[in-house]
Amino acid sequence: MGTISPYGLGTCHNCDAPVRWATTEAGKQQALNPEPDEAGNVAARLGMGPGWWARVPTTERPRTPMERRFMPHAATCGRPPLPIPPPRPAPPAQARPTPLQEALPLQPPPELPPGVTSLARHRLTRKDGR
Structure with missing residues (x-):
């Protein structure tokens, strides 16, 4: 079949062995052992x-x-893959003031008539950001 092209040769990130880098059908890089097998x-x-x-x-x-x-290099790599660190927890959601709320000076809420509930607190904590 002829000689194998040296194009795509590199080294393994874990064991520093020579590998041939190839792109999979999913578009990801896969390390292969450099010689056909x-x-x-x-x-x-x-x-x-x-x-x-x-x-x-x-x-x-x-x-x-x-x-x-070719043989995938992961099947013959001399060292186990580096551990993937766990994902960081997401910060707790906090209600952010809107630009308009930041621009307006803070004023005490007006007195509401008896039997009327203020929705100001609810509007600051709505999840859709409106």
Whole structure:
């Protein structure tokens, strides 16, 4: 089949081993072992533009003659992947004053007649921001 292009060669972020970087059908980067391996489950080919393209062959879309079989580097990496830190908790929601409320000076609320409930507090805490 000829020689393999050195294009796309790099190093693994975890173990510093040489890898071949390819773009998956989902547009993500996947590290492959640099040499073709018939035991691998990824079909890769050198694209028309820069870079390698990788996918997993299926019965509906088998490997084409232009694709070579590679082993994903994650299957043979000498070190486990770096842990992903847990997401930060969201800050508690706080009612923010509107620009108009910030521009107006604070005044004490007017006296309401008996039996009438003030909605000012509710308007400051509404979630839709109006």
